[in-house]
Amino acid sequence: MHIILVEDDPQLGAAIQRALERLAYTVSWLRDGREALLALRDQTADLVLLDLGLPGKDGLDVLVEARRLHVKTPVLVMTARDALDDRVRGLDAGADDYLVKPFHLEELGARIRSLTRRAQGLAANRIDAGALSLDLGTSEVSFRGERVELTKREFALLQILMERAGRLVRRENLENSLYGLDNMVGSSALEVLVHTLRRKLSYDTIQTVRGFGYMIPREPQ
Amino acid sequence: MHIILVEDDPQLGAAIQRALERLAYTVSWLRDGREALLALRDQTADLVLLDLGLPGKDGLDVLVEARRLHVKTPVLVMTARDALDDRVRGLDAGADDYLVKPFHLEELGARIRSLTRRAQGLAANRIDAGALSLDLGTSEVSFRGERVELTKREFALLQILMERAGRLVRRENLENSLYGLDNMVGSSALEVLVHTLRRKLSYDTIQTVRGFGYMIPREPQ
C-alpha cells in the first residue's frame, strides 16, 4: 500500500512517515505542493495525506488542481486545529476525509484503513477468501483455521492480494505498493516474498500469472 | 485507556483531565461539540465524557448524531442541569450514564470503570486470564495467587492486554492508549514497560509478536 505524504513540517512529517511505515505502508514524503501535484497526477499512490498550508503551492490549490485533472486517488486532508474554515473548504475541494491536528496516529491509521477500504469497496474489518482469513484490526492471519505467523511485509502482500481476490494483480502494482516508487530497482524481492508466503501457507494459494503478476483465487481451499 | 473529554469550562476541564491522567488514562480534551463529533466518529476512544450545553453544537445533538452514525463508544454525560427531563433525554439520546455537576472525582472514576467494564462485556470488577487476575476497582493484581505490586503504567498496560486476552494487540494501539499524542518521538518506552512487567510476573506471560505487537494468551500458566 503506497501513500504519498505531503507535509512541510520536518518533525511531524518524519513522525507520520515513521508511524505509517511501521504499519507496513510505503510512504513517499514530499515537502512541496508542486512536487505533490506531479506525484498525484500519476495516480500511482493508493492514498494521499495532504497538509494544507504548504510552501510553493497551497495545499488546497494542489487538491483543486488534482481533482480538475480527474485524479481520483483518495485524499485525506490534515489541518491545524483552529482552521475550521480550512476543513470545510477542504471537503468542498474534493477531500475524502479530514483530520484535525494534533491527532492520534491510531486515528490516522483507522481513517487510512477506512479510506483505502472504501476505495476497494469493502466494508468489514476482516477479509476472507476461502480458507484464508485476515483481520485488519489485529493483523492476524489464519489459514484453514490455523493461526499463521507472518512478517509485516508478508502481511502487506497478502492483504493486497486478498483485497483483490479473484483478480490478477499486476507485478508493478505490487512492487509500487510494497516498495514505493523509488525502489523500483531490478531485483527479485517480490518473488522471494511470494515464496516465503507460499511456504507459510501452501504452494497453491498464490497463483502465478506468468508475465503479468499474481492472484489469489476467490475460493482457495 | 483513551478517554475523550468534551467540556468547555477551562477550569473544570483541566481539573478533570488532571484527575483522569493521574488514574493513568490518556485524555483528549475537546472544547467544542463539532470537534467532539469528529473524534467520536472513528470510535477510537474507549469512553466519552460529554458535557451538555456546549458552544458550537449542543452536547445532546452531538450524542444523537453520533448514535445515528452507529458510534457505539460508551458516553458518560455531565450536566449542570438537574432536571429530570434532561436526564431522561440524555439517556434516551444514547448516553450510557449520567453525572450531575458538581460531582466528586472519585465518583467519576468509579463510573468510568463501570462503563468501560460494561463495554468490555465484563460482568465483574475483575478480569481473569489463567493465573492472572486483575481487579479494576482496587487496582490489585495477582499472579498465581500471589499479590503483585504494579505501577500505574504497568497496570494500564496489563489491563489492555488482559481485556483483549488471546488476541494480538498492536503496538501502536498500546502506545496511543498509554502515551497519547506526545509519543510521536521514537523511544523504547513501551518495550521497557513490557520488560518491567514481565519481570514482575514471569517472562512468558506476555508474548511478543514481532513486527506487530504483544499478546497475553487466554490461558497463561
Place this chain on the structure above:
DNA sequence: ACCAGACTTAAGCACTTCGTAAGCGGATGA
C-alpha cells in the same frame, strides 16, 4: 525543597527479517 520511586531516553546487543544476487528449471515462441 527534598527524596524516592516511577518514568523516559539512549545505547549496545542478539536475533529476525529483508533485499540482493546468482544458479536453476520450466515455459514460451521462433
Place this chain on the structure above:
DNA sequence: TCATCCGCTTACGAAGTGCTTAAGTCTGGT
C-alpha cells in the same frame, strides 16, 4: 528443438526490531 525469458529457490550481508541495562528526568508525598 533450441534459445531465451521469467519465475523459483537458496544463501548471505544489511537493515530492522525488540530486549536489556543504565543513566537522566519527572512527579508526588513529606
